[in-house]
Amino acid sequence: MSPRRRRLTGAAIYGALTVAIFVALFPFWWMIDTSLKQPVDIFAGVSLWPQHITFHNYGRLIHEYHFDSFLVNSIVIVAASVAISLVLGTLAAYALARFKLRFGVDRLSLYAVLLVRMLPGILLVVPLYIVLAKWGLLNTRLGLILIYAGLNTSFVIWMMQSFLEDIPRDIEEAAMVDGDSRLSALRRVVIPLAAPGLIATAIFAVIATYNDFIIALTLTSTPVAQTVPVGVSTLIGKIQIEWGPMAAAGVVGALPIVLFALVVQRHFVRGLTLGAVK
Amino acid sequence: MSVASAEIGEGGTRGWRLRAAATPYVLLVPALLALAAVSLYPIFYGARASLHRYRYGIDMGSAGKQNYVDVFHDPVFWEAIKTTAKYVVIAVPIETLLGLGLALLVARELRFVSWIRVTLILPMTIAPVVVGVIFRLLYASDIGVANPLFEKLGLGTPNILARETSAFLGLVAVDVWEWTPLLFLILLAGLTSLPQDPLEAAEVDGASRVQAFFHHTLPLLKPVLLVAITLRTIDAVGTFDQIFVLTKGGPGTSTQLISIYAYNTAFTFTQYGQAMAMLIALLACLLLLMAAAVHFMRRTSEAVA
Numbered sequence: 021m022s023p024r025r026r027r028l029t030g031a032a033i034y035g036a037l038t039v040a041i042f043v044a045l046f047p048f049w050w051m052i053d054t055s056l057k058q059p060v061d062i063f064a065g066v067s068l069w070p071q072h073i074t075f076h077n078y079g080r081l082i083h084e085y086h087f088d089s090f091l092v093n094s095i096v097i098v099a100a101s102v103a104i105s106l107v108l109g110t111l112a113a114y115a116l117a118r119f120k121l122r123f124g125v126d127r128l129s130l131y132a133v134l135l136v137r138m139l140p141g142i143l144l145v146v147p148l149y150i151v152l153a154k155w156g157l158l159n160t161r162l163g164l165i166l167i168y169a170g171l172n173t174s175f176v177i178w179m180m181q182s183f184l185e186d187i188p189r190d191i192e193e194a195a196m197v198d199g200d201s202r203l204s205a206l207r208r209v210v211i212p213l214a215a216p217g218l219i220a221t222a223i224f225a226v227i228a229t230y231n232d233f234i235i236a237l238t239l240t241s242t243p244v245a246q247t248v249p250v251g252v253s254t255l256i257g258k259i260q261i262e263w264g265p266m267a268a269a270g271v272v273g274a275l276p277i278v279l280f281a282l283v284v285q286r287h288f289v290r291g292l293t294l295g296a297v298k
Numbered sequence: 299m300s301v302a303s304a305e306i307g308e309g310g311t312r313g314w315r316l317r318a319a320a321t322p323y324v325l326l327v328p329a330l331l332a333l334a335a336v337s338l339y340p341i342f343y344g345a346r347a348s349l350h351r352y353r354y355g356i357d358m359g360s361a362g363k364q365n366y367v368d369v370f371h372d373p374v375f376w377e378a379i380k381t382t383a384k385y386v387v388i389a390v391p392i393e394t395l396l397g398l399g400l401a402l403l404v405a406r407e408l409r410f411v412s413w414i415r416v417t418l419i420l421p422m423t424i425a426p427v428v429v430g431v432i433f434r435l436l437y438a439s440d441i442g443v444a445n446p447l448f449e450k451l452g453l454g455t456p457n458i459l460a461r462e463t464s465a466f467l468g469l470v471a472v473d474v475w476e477w478t479p480l481l482f483l484i485l486l487a488g489l490t491s492l493p494q495d496p497l498e499a500a501e502v503d504g505a506s507r508v509q510a511f512f513h514h515t516l517p518l519l520k521p522v523l524l525v526a527i528t529l530r531t532i533d534a535v536g537t538f539d540q541i542f543v544l545t546k547g548g549p550g551t552s553t554q555l556i557s558i559y560a561y562n563t564a565f566t567f568t569q570y571g572q573a574m575a576m577l578i579a580l581l582a583c584l585l586l587l588m589a590a591a592v593h594f595m596r597r598t599s600e601a602v603a
Contacts, residue, residue: 033403040400041417047432047475048420050443054435066446105332112329119322129330131592136337138529138588140536142557143577144336146564147344170336173329202321231425233539238565249427249539256434256543263441270431274424281423285416292419293487 048274055267062263077264078272085265086243087272090251094230097161097247101168102225106218108169109176110184114206116177117184130181136174141234149238159240164247167235172225179224179291183217184210220291223284227277227291248273341581348574355568365575375576377551378559381466385555386534389473394527396474397481402511404482405489415486422479430543433472434459437544462552465545469553472540477533481526488522489515521598528591532584556580 054062055077056070064071081087116126148167149158157163187210195205211218233249240246246254252273255266281288351361369375404414421429437444437458445455458468492515538557541547547554547562556576564573 033406033408036403037400037414040403041414043475044418044421044479047436051432051435054441062441066443108329108332111325115322115325121322121326125323125326129326132330132333132337134592134595135588136333138532138584138591139337139341140532140538140557140580140584142536142538142560143344143581144340146560146570146573146577147340147347148336149564150347150570151340151343167336170332173332174337177329177333227423231427233425233427233542234561237542238561249425252425252427252431253543256431263435263438266431267435270428270435273428273431277423277425278420281416281420285412288423289412289416289419289483292423293483 048278051267051270051274054263055271057264059264077268080262080265081268081272085251085255085269086246087248087251087269089243090246090248091272093161093243093245094247097164097168098226098229100161100165101172101229102222104165104169105172105176105225106222109173109221110180110211110218112173113177113180113184114210116181118189129177133174133177136171137178141232145234145238148235152239159242159245161245163239164236164245167239168229168232172229175224175228176221179221180214180217183214183221186217187213216287219284220287222291223280223288224291227280230277344574345578347570348578350571352568352570355570361571365571366579369572369575369579374551374554374559375556378554378556381551381553382535382555382557385466385470385473385537386531389470389477390527390531390534392470392474393478393481393530394523396478397483397526398485398523400478400482401485401489405486415483419479419483421476422483426476426539427543429472429476430540433468433475433540434544437468459545460549462549465549466552469541469544472544473534473537476540477530480530484522484526484529485519488519488526492518521594524594525591525598528587528594532587532591535580535584535587 049068053068053070056073056075058072058074058076061067061071112129115121116129120126121129152158152163155163157166191213192200192202192205192209195209196202200208230247231249232247233253236247236250237253240250243251252266252269255262255269347357348365349360349362351358351364400418404411404418408414436442439445439455439457439460444458448454448456456464458464536557537555538561541553541555541558542561545553547558560573560576560580563569563576
């Protein structure tokens with residue numbers, strides 16, 4: 021290619037990417053913009069910058085719409101369920117990565133893991149609702165923690181298995197020759213080496229759990245256990261829509277994840293890719 | 299420490315050997331039980347519920363196959379299936395083409411490439427409910443940007459979510475905005491792991507960019523492409539969140555996907571039995587796609603390894 025043509029293609033590529041980035045980001049900006057506006061300005065026609073910046077909409081989320089409870093619920097539920105699933109899933113992934121199991125148990129386990137990842141949420145919530153009602157776990161954080169812990173375990177096994185397979189066996193065998201039991205070799209030697217993989221896995225699990233809607237929607241009914249996405253949806257459903265607080269609620273719902281994405285960029289992208297394909 | 303003593307440590311006595319053989323199963327069982335509790339158990343419980351009659355949410359005993367017969371003769375169910383099929387068949391190909399195009403643009407030495415990548419995937423990382431909020435704000439007839447934009451283009455004010463066709467297309471557009479990044483991400487990963495030699499050889503041979511793409515890149519990318527498309531198709535069939543918060547299936551039944559109809563049947567009309575009959579029928583269809591996805595994924599992971 022001539023240098024002139026190469027420069028032209030270069031410009032075309034950056035031009036196309038600029039359009040793509042604009043399409044990806046503008047909707048976010050419109051939400052942030054609306055959330056910082058006063059009601060008068062919201063109705064004053066399209067303006068891409070708040071005329072009089074106000075944080076009143078965010079204050080109202082806490083004072084009128086229970087967003088403090090939603091946030092606390094989300095944090096507790098995400099932290100507990102991701103922690104449980106990381107422990108259960110990593111142990112299982114280790115077993116799958118290191119041992120040849122009988123009767124094709126290893127193969128079958130991985131298929132089961134994949135199938136769980138692909139089941140649509142609506143299929144699970146109807147029976148889960150009936151069962152949780154029986155056990156008195158409807159509208160409790162505990163009920164959600166248990167369910168998310170189980171569901172997250174599927175992709176923890178899936179992702180950690182491939183990370184653990186990449187760690188050479190010699191290292192832990194050396195530790196075992198030095199007198200470690202298998203579990204202490206796993207804890208002292210293998211886990212530290214798998215830390216980047218563990219982080220990517222944890223990130224994926226946190227996002228999936230924080231963002232989930234249908235399970236939290238059907239299994240909770242009051243701010244005692246409702247999570248952020250459910251709280252956000254209660255603001256959209258209103259007949260007399262309050263645009264400002266609704267936009268602010270959207271920002272609160274998106275912010276933790278977007279910050280996460282920008283701060284731990286590399287692990288984040290890796291987690292997302294691996295969560296989707298191996 | 300000598301090798302001999304290590305062997306005693308691993309397999310000295312019979313009891314020790316048994317314990318060592320049991321280790322992987324002991325590690326595996328808690329996770330598999332947890333998984334079964336939230337997947338297999340609900341599916342079996344749900345299949346059982348699909349054979350029972352419910353009244354005001356209370357189990358009234360066995361109904362035989364009546365729920366399935368009712369669902370089969372329910373025109374709204376078939377309409378929901380048709381709407382779902384239309385939604386998937388329109389959205390997924392658009393997402394695939396756009397995702398592939400973007401991946402091809404980014405898969406080269408660019409400045410700021412990691413920032414471009416993380417920016418482009420932001421839509422898929424936030425909660426679908428928040429995506430719903432965003433598009434509620436964009437589509438709103440009084441405060442949104444969609445109406446003024448269409449007016450400027452001389453297309454009138456469509457009030458997107460208020461009319462049947464435009465509401466349906468508006469929701470497809472939401473899906474495209476949200477999930478093109480997934481296709482982009484997977485295909486980008488696939489493209490960057492491709493061997494570069496055949497491409498370079500093709501360029502030496504004087505093949506044009508387009509020829510090189512169709513003869514070399516696309517065939518090599520096919521396994522990853524198949525995985526991405528089947529996974530996205532399965533997820534798209536179950537789409538619920540954005541539609542629930544944006545239109546609840548309306549206006550009329552124009553955006554009532556199968557998941558929304560099943561939700562209403564179960565939680566608005568407390569007909570758990572009928573809802574589960576629909577969902578079990580849906581699962582039966584999805585299982586084929588899931589088997590295909592597992593098959594494609596095994597092939598790609600073997601190819602990569």
